[in-house]
Amino acid sequence: MTQEFDAMVLAGGAARRLGGVDKPRLTVGGRTLLDRVLVACTGARRTVVVGPGESAGEVRWTREQPPGGGPVAAVAAGLAAGAGTAPVLLLLAADLPFLDAATVRRLVAAVTGPVQAAVLVDGQGREQPLVGAYRSDALRAALAGLGEPAGQPLRRLVGGLRTVRLADPDRVGEDCDTWEAVAAARHRAEISPGVQGAGERNEATGTPP
Numbered sequence: 001m002t003q004e005f006d007a008m009v010l011a012g013g014a015a016r017r018l019g020g021v022d023k024p025r026l027t028v029g030g031r032t033l034l035d036r037v038l039v040a041c042t043g044a045r046r047t048v049v050v051g052p053g054e055s056a057g058e059v060r061w062t063r064e065q066p067p068g069g070g071p072v073a074a075v076a077a078g079l080a081a082g083a084g085t086a087p088v089l090l091l092l093a094a095d096l097p098f099l100d101a102a103t104v105r106r107l108v109a110a111v112t113g114p115v116q117a118a119v120l121v122d123g124q125g126r127e128q129p130l131v132g133a134y135r136s137d138a139l140r141a142a143l144a145g146l147g148e149p150a151g152q153p154l155r156r157l158v159g160g161l162r163t164v165r166l167a168d169p170d171r172v173g174e175d176c177d178t179w180e181a182v183a184a185a186r187h188r189a190e191i192s193p194g195v196q197g198a199g200e201r202n203e204a205t206g207t208p209p
Contacts, residue, residue, distance in 0.1 A: 004086040005108045007044035008078040009037055010071055010130060011051030011094035012064055018179060024051065024094040026182060029189030033095045033176060040099040041090055048083040050074040051094065069150035071130070072157050075139070076149040084136040091139075093130035095176040097185045103172045107133035116161040120173040127165060129158050131173040 011024040011034055018026075024034035031039075034049070038059065041047060046060070051074075053061040062081035064073040075091065083089060088111050090104060103120070110118035111133050119132035142157050143149065176182045 003088055003108060003112075004045050005041075005043070005088040005090055005104075005133065006083045006086040006136070007038075007041035007047045007090040007092065008075065008083040009034065009041075009047070009049045009051075009092050009094050010074045010078075011049050011053070012067065012074055018177070018182070023176065026095075026176065028097040028176070028182070028185045033097055036097050037092055037094055037099055040096075040101050041092065041104050042101065043104070044090065045086045046082055048078045048081045049094070050078045050081075064150075066150060070152060071154040072143070072146065072149040072152035075154075075157065076143055079140060079143065084140060087136060089134050089136045089139060091130060091132050091134055093175055096131060096173065097176065097189065098170075098172045098174060099131065100172055103131075103168075103170075104133075106166060107131075110164050110166060111135055114162055115164050117158060117163040118166055119163060120168045121165045122168060122173060123171070127163075128168075128173045129154050131168075132158070134158065134161065 025032045028036065038047065047058065048060045048062060050062055050064055052063065055061045060081055062077050064077040088108050090107065107118045116135045116138040117132055120128045122128060138161055142161065146152055146157060176185055
């Protein structure tokens with residue numbers, strides 16, 4: 001049985017490569033990118049989204065300080081807002097249209113024994129720290145050792161953790177950092193309409209398709 005986990009979704013980036021649009025609310029397959037991520041981690045005991053927004057349903061929203069202070073500041077804000085009370089914390093980007101519950105369970109299950117973190121690795125062998133699961137106590141300890149979190153790179157926070165790297169043969173960790181990537185994701189969702197149950201409403205955020 002998968003151990004209990006919380007989820008933290010980082011949704012406050014500037015999306016400069018997309019002209020500053022509200023990237024988490026771009027749609028793929030009739031559903032926002034953020035909603036698709038939230039659906040994948042439905043089994044979380046507690047879910048916190050870090051970015052501009054208001055708490056709704058079972059999802060709590062908070063904001064990093066200062067706004068735009070970077071991913072480590074966002075992690076600090078999410079932990080302060082109550083994420084990380086479960087033994088394992090999912091740390092996710094908000095632009096993962098093909099993340100699924102099976103991958104979430106696989107990541108969480110890999111954080112066992114001496115392992116402190118499990119992350120997906122893309123086809124080029126690059127670690128994806130924002131598609132990962134972390135031991136909550138290890139993440140808190142790493143954060144405490146960094147000092148001021150604003151402006152710190154994420155790899156300074158998680159790079160020293162004992163990490164297992166999981167292959168991603170189905171490319172569920174692909175993100176949408178550019179308009180080309182958004183277009184490719186929309187095409188992929190169109191030719192595979194069953195992925196993520198396209199077109200459904202997410203009751204956690206109330207966001208329509």
